[in-house]
Amino acid sequence: MLPWKSIISINRTDTRPVYLQISDTIISEIMQGRIHKGFKMPGSRTLAETLALNRKTILQAYDELMAQGWMEIIPKRGAFIKESLPEVKSQPLGESIKETVPLSSGIKSKYEIPRSECVIDDGTPDYRLAPIDSLLKTARSVSKGAIGKSVLLGNHYFGEGTLRKNLASYLSTTRAIHGTIDNILITRGSQMAIYLAFATLLKKGDRVIVGQLNYHSADKAIQKAGGTLVKVPVIDVGLDLDKVEKEAQSKSIRAMYITPHHQYPTTVTMPVENRMRLLELAEKYDFHIIEDDYDYDYHYNRSPILPLASIDRNNRIIYIGSFSKILVPSIRIGYMYASPSIIQKCGELRMIIDKLGDPIMERALAEMLSNNEIDRFLKKAVNTYKSRRDLFCSMLKEELKDEIHFKIPEGGMAVWVTFKNVKITKLIESANKLKLGLKIDVYEHTEKACRFGFASMSLEEIETNTRLLIQAIQVLLAR
Numbered sequence: 001m002l003p004w005k006s007i008i009s010i011n012r013t014d015t016r017p018v019y020l021q022i023s024d025t026i027i028s029e030i031m032q033g034r035i036h037k038g039f040k041m042p043g044s045r046t047l048a049e050t051l052a053l054n055r056k057t058i059l060q061a062y063d064e065l066m067a068q069g070w071m072e073i074i075p076k077r078g079a080f081i082k083e084s085l086p087e088v089k090s091q092p093l094g095e096s097i098k099e100t101v102p103l104s105s106g107i108k109s110k111y112e113i114p115r116s117e118c119v120i121d122d123g124t125p126d127y128r129l130a131p132i133d134s135l136l137k138t139a140r141s142v143s144k145g146a147i148g149k150s151v152l153l154g155n156h157y158f159g160e161g162t163l164r165k166n167l168a169s170y171l172s173t174t175r176a177i178h179g180t181i182d183n184i185l186i187t188r189g190s191q192m193a194i195y196l197a198f199a200t201l202l203k204k205g206d207r208v209i210v211g212q213l214n215y216h217s218a219d220k221a222i223q224k225a226g227g228t229l230v231k232v233p234v235i236d237v238g239l240d241l242d243k244v245e246k247e248a249q250s251k252s253i254r255a256m257y258i259t260p261h262h263q264y265p266t267t268v269t270m271p272v273e274n275r276m277r278l279l280e281l282a283e284k285y286d287f288h289i290i291e292d293d294y295d296y297d298y299h300y301n302r303s304p305i306l307p308l309a310s311i312d313r314n315n316r317i318i319y320i321g322s323f324s325k326i327l328v329p330s331i332r333i334g335y336m337y338a339s340p341s342i343i344q345k346c347g348e349l350r351m352i353i354d355k356l357g358d359p360i361m362e363r364a365l366a367e368m369l370s371n372n373e374i375d376r377f378l379k380k381a382v383n384t385y386k387s388r389r390d391l392f393c394s395m396l397k398e399e400l401k402d403e404i405h406f407k408i409p410e411g412g413m414a415v416w417v418t419f420k421n422v423k424i425t426k427l428i429e430s431a432n433k434l435k436l437g438l439k440i441d442v443y444e445h446t447e448k449a450c451r452f453g454f455a456s457m458s459l460e461e462i463e464t465n466t467r468l469l470i471q472a473i474q475v476l477l478a479r
């Protein structure tokens with residue numbers, strides 16, 4: 001039996017619940033190679049007694065590990081670390097993390113929609129719910145007095161200092177990404193972070209792996225930075241990693257762009273096994289991974305799988321996040337989490353195009369993170385969006401089950417729908433005639449699939465707009 005008492009220490013001042021502290025510690029032990037695949041975990045009663053905790057807490061921690069794909073129960077034998085996880089080489093305690101890579105070195109845009117009150121978009125938040133009043137009130141108060149002086153006169157070249165600090169602790173408690181202010185750069189939305197990452201990493205002609213279907217603004221940033229897109233098919237667990245390895249074997253790869261929490265646009269989640277294999281591939285073939293976690297906070301069925309950045313031990317990941325889906329996209333606050341040297345390079349580049357960001361809004365957001373206002377808002381928003389998702393999906397299923405295929409998304413703000421007989425360009429025209437604006441993208445490779453957002457519509461709007469959508473589809477099918 002491992003010395004569980006010294007491995008798992010519970011910090012009562014940590015804002016994470018105890019069961020999450022336990023599951024995070026076990027994940028970290030697996031990542032460091034100190035708990036290996038196939039390892040038999042102690043029974044919940046035994047571990048509860050050893051740690052002097054309630055057995056329910058251990059069961060919750062085990063549930064979390066199973067939900068995230070790290071552990072499995074084998075009937076009549078017990079709880080085991082999954083066999084299907086790749087082997088992790090043990091890393092001696094205290095070894096410093098080195099920089100492993102030298103750093104110096106088809107889609108049509110959204111259709112014009114008619115002026116219409118009825119709109120279905122491709123997955124945006126409901127601006128009417130966002131805590132904008134509170135943000136503005138806080139912005140007003142932080143621009144006064146001594147705080148105001150430091151906010152208004154400070155040199156916030158890498159982002160407002162309190163936001164960088166509070167964000168570091170927010171990432172630690174919500175995503176098990178443990179860093180400091182030196183790992184964080186504040187940007188104008190994640191789009192700027194994506195651009196800075198590629199502009200810093202790439203030389204002309206460097207190959208970058210992306211999904212065949214991808215976030216086209218990321219594709220554009222890669223190409224603008226001189227990169228060559230290497231498109232890999234997206235399957236039902238994210239990018240096809242066998243194809244990724246083949247590409248890396250055939251010619252060197254500099255970087256890869258992924259959205260593993262909900263693959264954009266198809267919304268699938270990358271399982272833990274694939275995340276670990278991807279990190280291994282990055283190490284073996286020496287490339288960086290840009291992990292765009294644009295909607296991490298929205299998950300409806302279970303807690304989310306932790307980001308790759310939380311299990312990265314070799315600075316392979318540049319992690320990018322945004323407040324666009326929590327506040328609104330027009331409040332431009334995003335961030336990058338990476339090694340201090342990458343942050344330094346990207347920060348210097350940011351200063352050339354935008355010296356200071358928006359210190360007042362950033363400081364106001366910092367306050368809302370530290371007084372848990374963002375957390376409280378997210379709890380409410382997740383419940384609201386979950387009921388919107390359920391209504392939208394049930395209406396689509398009821399009326400169109402023979403014509404469309406979709407999986408109910410585990411999180412996020414959109415459903416990826418594939419039609420049997422309907423082309424998306426025709427559907428947009430048909431919907432326009434009924435005064436329903438479809439503010440969605442049309443993808444080159446799949447003219448019969450698209451994203452439909454559900455989060456920005458109230459339940460009444462979903463009823464009305466989905467009826468119009470169904471009618472527009474039926475008109476096309478009747479032709």
Ligand SMILES: Cc1ncc(COP(=O)(O)O)c(C=O)c1O
Nearest residue numbers: 189190191215264294322324334
């Ligand atoms: C894949 C992806 N990344 C990032 C973003 C957020 O962009 P920003 O933070 O620049 O508003 C979006 C917004 O829709 C997105 O779809």
